[in-house]
Amino acid sequence: MTMMSLNTMLVVAHYCRDNVEWDAEQEKEALAAVTKNSTQKMNAEDKEKFQNDADQFWDSFYSVHQNRFFKDRHWLFTEFTELATPPGTDVQKTRSIFELGCGVGNTILPILKYSQEPNLKVYGCDFSARAIEILRENKEYDPKRCEVFVMDATVEDWSVPFAEDSLDIIVLIFVLSAIEPTKMNRVAANCFRYLRPGGLVLFRDYGRYDMAQLRFKSGKCLEDNLYVRGDGTMVYFFTQEEVRDLFCKAGFIEEQSVVDRRLQVNRGRMLKMYRVWIQTKLRKPLNEETK
Ligand SMILES: C[S@@+](CC[C@H](N)C(=O)[O-])C[C@H]1O[C@@H](n2cnc3c(N)ncnc32)[C@H](O)[C@@H]1O
DSSP states (O other), X not given: OOHHHHHHHHHHOEEEESSOOOOHHHHHHHHHHHHHHHSSOOOHHHHHHHHHTHHHHHHHHHHHHTTSSXXXXXXXXXXXXXXXXXXXXXXXXXXXEEEESOTTSTTXXXXXXXXXXXXXXXXXXXXXXXXXXXXXXXXXXXXXXXXXXXXXXXXXXXXXXXXXXXXXXXXXXXXXXXXXXXXXXXXXXXXXXXXXXXXXXXXXXXXXXXXXXXXXXXXXXXXXXXXXXXXXXXXXXXXXXXXXXXXXXXXXXXXXXXXXXXXXXXXXXXXXXXXXXXXXXXXXXXXXXXX
């Protein structure tokens, strides 16, 4: 092995540890990094451009990366067992799942692949027309069991191929973080509107002080905890309380909320980094519970 390839291996070598606890010192360091990169906010004109043209930035993202960027999310079924066919279920039953911001199908395609339910219907929307086009061209996309369409999830009135109070599950995986905070409550309200009573929102997204947040350079912050990446896409970093507040105000009951914190050590560069994700399950109450 040459010295060059050995060095390359050392740089990329890393390991993860699950559910690491943070001490006060780490919290302080993270807060200092965020204060540093967010004190100077982006000017109003640039901010408006990133917010108003968000769909075009995602279109360009998918034109460049096609379906190679996000990995299929196989952890889905361990974190969200509801997405798999629950043991003992009548597999003939009709169930419906809707993913907002489905991109090129890294969540939808594994659901379709592993489902044992012939009557499962999976819907997906994304405001990137390019993403939907790439997904429809995928040979694993089965139009008999799946329907995807272009829609901006932040509009007041959704134009969707299913009825109000009808869906069993809505999946929000790394999508709400791409939406400007003032529009998030509209998304939560529409999720409530289209889920059946007893239906579930499954949410996983970036948490406050995730390493991606700490690494932003000054000048990339649109507002507190909302940044723009080099490719023009936006990303917000949530706390558990914010997610809870947003959905409970829309009428949901929080059933589970977890901060998934993982230590990643890059031995080559002697760097310790933390991934922080928030994972939450929210249920629309049964009619009797709201009376
Ligand atoms: C980080 S990607 C996640 C994609 C997918 N959920 C997955 O798990 O691979 C975020 C996606 O949300 C979409 N998105 C962002 N804002 C949206 C909006 N307002 N309406 C619909 N889709 C949106 C983007 O186009 C992108 O495909």
